[in-house]
Amino acid sequence: KWVSEKTVVVSNKPITKDCYQLVLKSPKISSLGEPGQFINILMAQEEMGFSTDPLLPRPLSIYDLDKEQGYASVVYRVVGKGTKLLSQLRSTDKLKIMGPLGKGFKYRWDEQKNLLLVAGGIGVFPLFLLAQSLQNQGHHVKLLAGLKNKEELPLIKPFIDLGITTEISTDDGSYNYQGTVIDLLKLDLLDNQYDFCYTCGREEMMKTVNNLMVPRDISVQVSLEKTMACGVGACLGCTCKTNLKQVCTDGPVFSGNEVFI
Ligand code: FES
Structure with missing residues (x-):
């Protein structure tokens, strides 16, 4: 609607x-x-x-x-x-x-969950309302975010202000951990287990996130970015190569396994 x-x-x-x-x-x-x-x-x-x-x-x-x-x-x-x-x-x-x-994230859970958000750069934007909704439901939410440099920190501040546990990597090492958000995720997974993961960023990054989660039995939801025109399923300009679905009406959120495997 x-x-x-x-x-x-x-x-x-x-x-x-x-x-x-x-x-x-x-x-x-x-x-x-x-x-x-x-x-x-x-x-x-x-x-x-x-x-x-x-x-x-x-x-x-x-x-x-x-x-x-x-x-x-x-x-x-x-x-x-x-x-x-x-x-x-x-x-x-x-x-x-x-x-x-479009169809958004699955975010209503019956019992309390341990949830992970993984964002690359401006991929944090679709995750902010999600983080608020999950937080309001009483779940434990953690954000791993990869930024270019510390000038991009204002993108993450609203999550920190919400009280979300946040870890940040920067490409140039100007803040916190130097490396990619995938490096950060690999380190994080050495000590932590999650019930579910949400990710948004470049497609390669989201694919790697999904590949890291599959053997750990953690389901992933990904938010795809595609060039869209009509936005309502009429122009067929946003077909996803893997599952041939329309990103604008069947997505932009899909299960990681549906898109990447
Ligand atoms: Fe037109 Fe998706 S943007 S069908």
Whole structure:
């Protein structure tokens, strides 16, 4: 169940050099959205002051929901023309969006679980609402995150503020452990066992996470990033090579074994 609507920008602020948090007033999406789902931001709207280029909608995973205020927010990295335009939005600007789209994470458990989140870089974004939901249910949640350098620490701060146990690796060693998040995970698994793992990041990274978990009997859910256009299963532009499913409607969250084995 999703809606298509015109929303108003509440705020659009940088949280690192090139990542922005966009907060939108959308009572419908904030009440319907689930962790792991996404919003399609339609960029080619003349009335928004954008030209008809770039045409593709921007699918962005839901970062946070404030059901009381009716706010939905996404975090994005400025990587090209479309996201550059997004970064220029100011509060009170209007934006057409569709959402919440796709199938999100499995996150309701009957009994208390020991849960692991593994994020590569901006892969932390879809995991934030999930972390909050799991934490609220009383589970033990740990986050392993791989960053480029310490300048990216603001991406992780909201997790730390939530009280999530967090370990960070940086490519350049400027903070905490020097190495990749996979190196960090291998070390962590020497001492810890988990009931379930959630991961988001580059596909190679998620595949390795899944391969490390399979022999330990830990099921993994992965959030796939694919170029998407329509976001609702109509254009067939987002077919997953392994299982031939549409990432936008059957995913973006899949079980690791379904995608990687
Ligand atoms: Fe069109 Fe998935 S984006 S079918």
